[in-house]
Amino acid sequence: MNMQGWAEIALTIGLAALIGWPIGLYMSRVWNGERTWLDPVFKPVEGLFYRAAGVNPAHSQGWLGYTGALLAFNAAGFFLLYAILRMQGGLPMNPQGFEGLSPHLAFNTAVSFVTNTNWQSYGGETTMSTLTQMTGLTVQNFLSAATGATIAAALARAFVANRGEGVGNFWADMTRTTLWVLLPLSIILALVLVGLGVTQTLAASTTATGLEGGSQTLSLFPTASQLAIKQLGINGGGVFNVNSAHPFENPTPLTNLITAISINVLGWAAFFAFGRSVLAKKDVRALAVAALVLLSLSGAAMYAIETQPAPALVAAGIDASANMEGKEVRFGVPASVTWAVQTTGASNGSVNSMHASYMPLGGAVQMFLMQLGEILPGGIGSGIAVMVVMAVLSVFVAGLMVGRTPEYLGKKIEAREIQFAMIAVLVLPLAVLGFTAVAAVLPTALGGLLNDGPHGLSEMLYAYTSAAGNNGSAFAGLTANAPWWNTTLGIAMLMGRFVPAIAVLAIAGSLVVKPKLAPSTGTLPTHGPLFIGLVIGVILILGGLQFFPALALGPLVEHFQVLGVVAGL
């Protein structure tokens, strides 16, 4: 560990939040339909869409209507993508001549990209045609990201309304977020990345001579355009199998810094957008601080963990200053661990190092960050939405301790809100622990493991955690392209995406009709250090209580065993 490393971690994590702030204020204007300087460009396009679809963007839908539209839109996206994947072999722009995907892989992949997970049971450069990448996957990268934002936009309207009715118009939220936010930012970022050396070509491959003099065929793609939305949309699915560890996807330390920052920018932006839209900037800033503190502490912990050499290496007398297995030498430990906490704290899932190769405790941190519910800062909108659920639960328990029935942002928290909040919480352990427990005793499933023992358990636990958390990163030892894994991971992704989404929208539906209460000195203050500490405590305890036993049997056992090797046990 050194000062430079600490500075690198702090800078990357801090800059993302800082850049997210003004973008968030802009995003809030977009959600609210306020005037922005991009209106002249997009207003005509937007109107065209509405007219074509017969949508009245001014019509505010009830929560059921909004949820129905969201589900229908995502279902349509799934079927379209599934069709593209299956029929890829017969479609144009397929220079490598890739075949269509198997049904289970197509199911898994379509679900994966629609749910903003971007779990990849396949290797990108050896499976997907250019057409699939561009019109299938990249399109979903935009739409799934915008879907997350709509959830937060609807929730914000529910909090701000006083005995209101509708939570907004899904089609308008979807269209506006895509056009005004995702598209321009992605274009800018893609151009920057191309300028910094990321490939952007329709050519199939290039040939290079390796160090040993042999000739290599290196696949090429229009990478930059997909990389931009992969990071900004908090998707994470790379065109290359090794994702952002690949030199064509992440050629220099500068592209690494920029792409690392862009993992979290829009997640933070959604926090600030939510704060502005609910007229409670201070309160939502407190949630952002809570997330930032947890993310920074995780970064620090990971840095400390990964700069310890493996005990076995030390015992063998090999001089190692850090655990470099699975990390790019050109990035080093700080840039690798920063990326690792950012990608797991958000539901991104892109990687620039191999997570399975981290020290056991490092792997535990990655899994735990996802198990907290992808709220640090999580996906665009989906992160802040679940964070608000956490705040609601914190307020509910602690708010009682100030002697009032709990309220958050001026809305009373009652049985219905708690019911849906608990459903949003419950689905994660159900999908993660449920599937892991079954897979752990199923020979078919175990066949996909690279390692046995606790690391094997970690591979499975990580996979379902990543799927249910809509993260998409993996402990790469697992060979997931098999019917059992593709199917169950797909189901876990669907559960992890849509159950919390519906629950949050149901909460919005319940809140929107309630009167907006005026705060008094007797109201629990939901900003300030005390509340920040409280939310952090609730997040940690709630997450810890759910996943401690499973983590104990996976990474914790492995950790103590690794130490035990040295102690001669």
Add this chain to the structure above:
Amino acid sequence: MTLANPEHLGETRRAAPLAGGLSGPMLGRAVGDAFVKLDPRKLLRNPVIFTTWIVALLATVSAIAAVVAGEAAGFAIQLAVWLWATVLFANIAESVAEGRGKAAADSLRATRVDTKAKLIVDPGTGTIVPTPAYKLGIGEIVLVEAGDVIPSDGEIVEGVASVNEAAITGESAPVIREAGGDRSAVTGGTTVLSDWIKVRITAEAGSTFLDRMIAMVEGANRRKTPNELALSVLLAGLTLVFLIAVVTLLGLGAYSGITLDPIVLGALFITLIPTTIGGLLSAVGIAGMDRLLKVNVLATSGRAVEAAGDVDTLLLDKTGTITFGNRMATEVIPVPGVRPEAAMRAAVMASLADETPEGRSIIELGRNAGLAVDLPAGARAIAFSAVTRQSGVDVDGKSWRKGAVDAVLKSLKLTEADAPADFHHTVDRIARSGGTPLAVVEDGVLVGIIHLKDVIKPGMKERFADLRRMGLRTVMITGDNPVTAAAIASEAGVDDYLAEATPEDKMRLIKAEQAKGRLVAMCGDGANDAPALAQADVGVAMQTGAQAAREAGNMVDLDSDPTKVIEIVEVGKQLLITRGALTTFSIANDVAKYFAIIPAMFVVALPALGALNVMGLHSPQSAILSAVIFNALVIVALIPLALRGVKYRAIGAGALLSRNLLIYGLGGLVAPFVGIKLIDIVISGLGLA
């Protein structure tokens, strides 16, 4: 500090009839009831404890199976016993809480004697037919004479009587009840002491005030309050989360080469689910109602008690609540050239024959100044009349008068200009401060001015300051003019006032506050208060008040003390705080339980996890048993807190939260580490595991 401090108000409060400590026999009955409550159908409404019941049953079956099979069953038997104890302790908590209400209900029932009513069958002739009270119907008219018990609730249609209402209020001093106006309601079970009244029955047998009171103190039709319901949902959700976490251990354990004993999994599950708050939740609610009963307030529902904690705006009538209700003399100011003592003496002389509270207060003021005078023999009292607007005394050719300033000047044939300038200044000053000036005249000469003032009850200002810190706004309601109202409002330290208020104004104010998202509490006794009482979120009717008011409010104050609203708010807050504190404590406890049980479960197959045994517990079995025993005992340990309630402190929400988080959050995190370790030492010392 607590607000509920009667001494603070300079009032004496008698023992409430419904209050009572926890006696030995009551505890015995509670333990008996706890066993009756083991009936699973009775436990269904409490999912956490019901779950515990199921696991206890499974543990028992498996312990018996072990015994039958001749295996070592000591551990299984102990686990089963402690799981049953957990259920039982939760039941005891509820029974103890109910016990006080049941005792109070018994004493109320004893007063409900089977009265023979004198039913007037023919109003023309006044023919009376003796009829049992339970056969009386609404609208029938009964005669109640001295010594009779009033057979049912009703409205006096004729007559006036003194009534002893001790059976309901505990107050033995009789009250006057008469036909017409706000004092015409009578309550069944109370006794007429003198005179007679004719009463029109207003309640069906079985639904009289006394009946409802019995049902309420017994908690017969207690339903879950909104917050209790929300909390139950949270607890059920957590129970499900832990069910998932524990059941999936079967698969995860099997992969890791660990065969998990289902009993041990059951034990882990029970220690993780929030049994502490689950077991105490209903006791907390009942105890909250009970605390209200102790201050002689009857709430129609737990929902009302809960709402009391949320009140933002408190409407208080000025007269009788904030001020004593009678204007009192506070000073006598001499006119220039008159000695103060002489002016005081004249004021006292002029008041000797005045029996009004104002007159008494002048004599009291003189006595405090060392001036004790009795009415001389042969004195002639000059009574107040609407024409002269003054009163006084004539003795031996000398005369003393006091009266309204303009009336006195007029009778002295003085114009305003004739009176000294200082006199006018004083009169203006008194009027501006919301007081009333009275001119004092001795032998036809103006000698001084008495300052009569609405005196604010001692301690009210401090109470309002406390309320402000609690986040409550107080609004004073008065019929006074705005000048007087403003003066009194600022002196009393209320946040706002409504002057020259009509009942409609009051209603409008309540609706306006509610539209701003605030909850409103008020108290009232008049029939014209009824709509406002019904509109307010917490409406406290005075027991002595009109029947309509008592039916409109959601609470009745048996003491008819309007300042009680403040205590009611505090009880509501205390109830919520207690729930929150116990929930926080319960959840925080789980961390330590994991560190006790997880290593114990896995250490045999995965010795590396022994490192997690941070408490250094003796053996896997002792660790599991200790966690289960701690989990059961902590319920018992917290019963007193659940019944007494966590003390409310008016220190602001932020300070209160950090204080309670420290005690119940951090305390809940640390306490079980210590507790489980101690229990482990004991049971391993005893060789139990």
